[in-house]
Every structure is written in structure tokens, then in C-alpha cells.
Amino acid sequence: MTLVITVMNNPGTGAFPLRIEGLGAAGDGVAHHDGHVLFLPGTLPGEEVLARFSGTRPELIEVTHPSADRVAPPCSLFGECGGCAIQEMSLPALLEWKTARVSAALDAAGFEDIPPPGQYQTAPYTRRRMDLAIQRIPGGIILGLHRRNGDPVDMTECHLLHPELFALLSPLREVLGTLGALTGRGSLVLNLLDSGPDLTLSTPAELTSADRSKLAAFGRAYNLPRISWQNPKDRSIETVSQTKPVTERFGEVETSPPPAAFLQATRDAENAIVQAAVEGLPSLNKKDITVELFAGCGTLTFPLSEKGRVLAYEGELAAANCLKAAAGGRRVEGYQRDLMRQPLLPHDLKSTRAVVLDPPYAGAGAQTIPLAKSGVKDIVYISCNPAALEKDGRALKEAGYSLLNWTVVDQFLWSTEVETVLVFSRDPKRIKRESSRRSHSAPSHLDS
Numbered sequence: 001m002t003l004v005i006t007v008m009n010n011p012g013t014g015a016f017p018l019r020i021e022g023l024g025a026a027g028d029g030v031a032h033h034d035g036h037v038l039f040l041p042g043t044l045p046g047e048e049v050l051a052r053f054s055g056t057r058p059e060l061i062e063v064t065h066p067s068a069d070r071v072a073p074p075c076s077l078f079g080e081c082g083g084c085a086i087q088e089m090s091l092p093a094l095l096e097w098k099t100a101r102v103s104a105a106l107d108a109a110g111f112e113d114i115p116p117p118g119q120y121q122t123a124p125y126t127r128r129r130m131d132l133a134i135q136r137i138p139g140g141i142i143l144g145l146h147r148r149n150g151d152p153v154d155m156t157e158c159h160l161l162h163p164e165l166f167a168l169l170s171p172l173r174e175v176l177g178t179l180g181a182l183t184g185r186g187s188l189v190l191n192l193l194d195s196g197p198d199l200t201l202s203t204p205a206e207l208t209s210a211d212r213s214k215l216a217a218f219g220r221a222y223n224l225p226r227i228s229w230q231n232p233k234d235r236s237i238e239t240v241s242q243t244k245p246v247t248e249r250f251g252e253v254e255t256s257p258p259p260a261a262f263l264q265a266t267r268d269a270e271n272a273i274v275q276a277a278v279e280g281l282p283s284l285n286k287k288d289i290t291v292e293l294f295a296g297c298g299t300l301t302f303p304l305s306e307k308g309r310v311l312a313y314e315g316e317l318a319a320a321n322c323l324k325a326a327a328g329g330r331r332v333e334g335y336q337r338d339l340m341r342q343p344l345l346p347h348d349l350k351s352t353r354a355v356v357l358d359p360p361y362a363g364a365g366a367q368t369i370p371l372a373k374s375g376v377k378d379i380v381y382i383s384c385n386p387a388a389l390e391k392d393g394r395a396l397k398e399a400g401y402s403l404l405n406w407t408v409v410d411q412f413l414w415s416t417e418v419e420t421v422l423v424f425s426r427d428p429k430r431i432k433r434e435s436s437r438r439s440h441s442a443p444s445h446l447d448s
């Protein structure tokens with residue numbers, strides 16, 4: 001649902017009462033006032049509040065009747081740092097809100113009899129991937145996330161980030177402050193791999209040889225397996241410090257991810273996603289082919305391959321190479337392919353038993369229709385965006401797929417982001433089995 005602020009004139013400067021009817025997609029409370037739809041940050045559904053206008057924007061004065069779901073925001077930077085959108089709502093209530101968003105998307109896509117979802121919520125202090133902004137200021141460095149529509153906020157506290165990554169921020173500010181290449185703004189991707197923190201730095205100017213020595217010394221001092229740097233000229237990435245091999249295990253297989261590789265946001269959520277995806281496969285013989293689309297470095301590929309053959313497609317060269325390098329001797333074939341420009345067509349999927357896809361935020365795009373038109377009976381779709389799910393789900397629904405089950409995985413705490421693993425089928429026997437199983441069991445909550 002898209003709601004638009006249409007208040008054009010300042011209807012007055014005094015306080016007025018509002019009842020918050022729901023949360024918009026950005027996590028702001030939604031209310032009606034004088035025939036206009038207003039979005040009010042910091043408010044929760046069911047609350048009664050006093051607001052006033054600051055220009056054309058409504059602002060909260062006071063919550064007069066708080067929701068039972070209201071809690072004190074745990075982080076002192078909340079409201080300033082843009083990393084978290086909703087900290088005044090309890091985490092269980094937030095999980096329910098995210099679940100309702102996905103349910104509404106499925107409903108809008110045309111699915112009826114939506115089964116009860118499985119749900120999983122990650123724990124605080126477990127985020128193992130974060131893309132931070134760097135800004136040089138007089139006398140120092142700001143390292144953190146952007147404020148909502150604004151400059152970076154120094155991350156002096158964070159209830160998301162894994163402590164092993166958070167502990168690096170302070171020494172990083174010191175070394176970054178000494179780099180000649182950091183003439184203005186830069187960025188830093190932090191990934192926590194099995195081998196340890198993996199850092200990828202972007203700077204506005206090229207690294208000097210003194211910068212390279214400082215980063216290498218930093219890598220040794222903090223025992224960092226690898227520090228990489230993205231050249232601003234051509235966006236190429238090179239290693240500037242490596243103290244040991246970089247490794248990450250997916251299922252039983254050890255891989256070596258490239259710098260700034262995509263990883264699921266937390267390790268425990270990755271396990272929940274993998275578990276739901278593997279369990280979502282139909283029963284397979286070892287020779288049955290599962291095609292995996294948008295495979296990254298192989299997060300799902302290698303666990304899926306324990307059930308049968310996997311043909312995995314990924315667009316980004318470095319990720320596809322990582323997957324291919326680890327595939328040797330397994331039932332896995334990796335391919336680099338841009339699935340938006342060159343989607344797999346129905347005839348490419350002719351002997352495919354199941355498809356697993358984990359598309360980017362915008363959804364499966366040009367791959368959706370050929371997939372829906374293929375003869376594949378079973379699809380596991382991993383969504384990170386309810387709006388894209390609604391669009392892609394509608395195509396699957398129109399092609400005759402039923403929704404067998406879905407699992408919401410909240411791996412982006414205190415944000416509006418939501419990940420969902422959905423199992424679709426148009427195999428009448430499987431649909432019948434699933435609906436009779438469902439009528440005999442309660443909704444599942446994966447163990448946290």
C-alpha cells in the first residue's frame with residue numbers, strides 16, 4: 001500500500017490529537033487528520049498522541065496513550081543514527097508487524113488460504129555484515145551509518161553489530177584518520193567470516209605507499225586476515241594486507257569469499273534461511289536437478305547439494321568464481337550469468353526438479369515470467385522485500401502455483417526489512433499432502 005502525504009499548507013501551529021492506525025512501510029505511524037494521511041515517526045499502532053506541524057511535516061509532541069508494545073529504545077543513538085527505524089517497539093511486536101507485511105503482500109498477490117507462518121528472529125549483537133560511511137572532520141574521523149537522509153553519525157554504540165566488529169571501530173578511526181587517501185568521504189564494508197573480520201575500504205583518492213604500510217601494520221596488529229581497497233578510478237578491488245587465508249563455511253564446504261562479499265546479515269538467521277530452504281525442497285533423488293538462481297558465494301548452494309545436484313547461477317563475477325572454486329568434486333555446477341539480461345528460459349529448466357531463488361531487493365525481474373512459464377513444479381523463493389514478493393508472487397499465482405508454507409526471518413532487527421522463505425508448488429500430490437499435514441499441526445516457531 002502506498003500512502004502519500006498531501007498536506008500542502010500549514011493547517012496551524014497548535015497541537016492536535018491523533019490516533020495511530022498502523023505503520024507505513026518506512027516504520028512511521030500512519031494517521032488521518034483533516035482528510036490528510038500523516039506519517040509520524042516514533043509512534044505505534046493503536047497509540048493516541050499529540051502532534052503539531054513543523055512546516056508541512058507533523059511532529060510528535062507527546063504520546064498520551066502508549067501502546068502495550070512500546071519499550072524504551074535500547075540505543076542512545078536511536079533517532080539520530082539511521083541504522084534502526086523502530087526501536088520504540090518491542091522485538092516480538094516488530095516480528096508480528098513484519099509478518100503482517102508479508103502476509104498482506106501474499107494476499108495482494110492473490111494467494112488465498114495463506115497458511116500460518118514459521119517465524120524466526122535473530123538476536124541483538126549478531127550482525128556480521130555492515131557497510132559503514134566514513135567522513136573526515138576537523139580533528140578526526142566519523143565512522144558509522146548515515147542519519148535518515150543525512151550525514152554519517154559516529155557509531156559510538158550499536159546494539160546490532162557483532163562485538164568482534166564493534167571492537168575494531170575505535171582503532172579504525174585512528175588509522176583512517178592518518179590516511180592521505182581519505183581526503184573526504186569514504187566507506188568501509190565489514191564482514192565477519194569464519195577466518196575473522198574482512199575489511200574493504202573505499203577512499204576518494206588513491207592510497208599512497210605510506211597509507212598501504214599503515215593498513216598493513218593495522219592488519220597485523222589486529223590479526224585481520226585481509227584488508228582490501230577499492231580504487232576510486234576504476235572501482236577495481238585489490239588486497240592491501242593479508243595475514244592468513246580468508247574462509248567461510250557453507251554447509252560442509254569451505255569457500256573463500258571475495259572482498260565485500262554478500263553474506264546473510266547474521267549467522268543464526270542464515271541457518272534459519274538455509275534450514276527453511278532445504279526443508280522446502282520436494283523429496284529428491286541424488287540425481288535430481290535443483291536450479292539455484294542468485295546464488296551468491298554459495299550460502300544455500302552447498303547445503304542444497306546435500307539433497308541432490310545443484311546448478312547455481314550468480315551474476316557477480318567474484319561471487320560466481322568463489323562458488324565455482326569450491327564446487328569441485330561436489331554435486332554442484334556454478335555459472336556466472338546476468339539473469340536480468342539473460343534469464344533462464346522455460347526450455348533451460350526442462351529437466352529441473354526444483355528451483356530455489358534468492359533475488360536482490362528489486363525481485364527476480366526478467367527471470368520471473370520465464371520461471372513461471374516453465375514446467376518446474378516446486379519453487380523455493382527467498383524474499384527480502386514484500387513489494388517485490390507481491391509482484392513476483394502474483395506471476396507465480398497466475399501460473400498455478402500454491403503457497404505451501406512460509407517462514408519469516410527477521411535478521412535486520414529494529415528495521416523495516418524482512419526476509420521470508422516461501423515454498424510454492426503446483427504438484428497436486430504435494431499440495432494435498434501439505435494441506436493435510438497442516439490441518440494436523442500448529443504453526444512452527446524455529447528454535448532461536
Ligand SMILES: C[S@@+](CC[C@H](N)C(=O)[O-])C[C@H]1O[C@@H](n2cnc3c(N)ncnc32)[C@H](O)[C@@H]1O
Pocket residue numbers: 262263264294295296297298299300313314315316319337338339340341358359360361384
Ligand atoms: C540476496 S543476494 C543472495 C545471495 C545468496 N543466495 C546468499 O544467500 O548468500 C542476491 C544475489 O543476486 C545476485 N544478483 C544481483 N543481480 C543479479 C543478476 N542480474 N543476475 C544474477 N545475479 C544477480 C547478487 O550478486 C547477489 O549475490
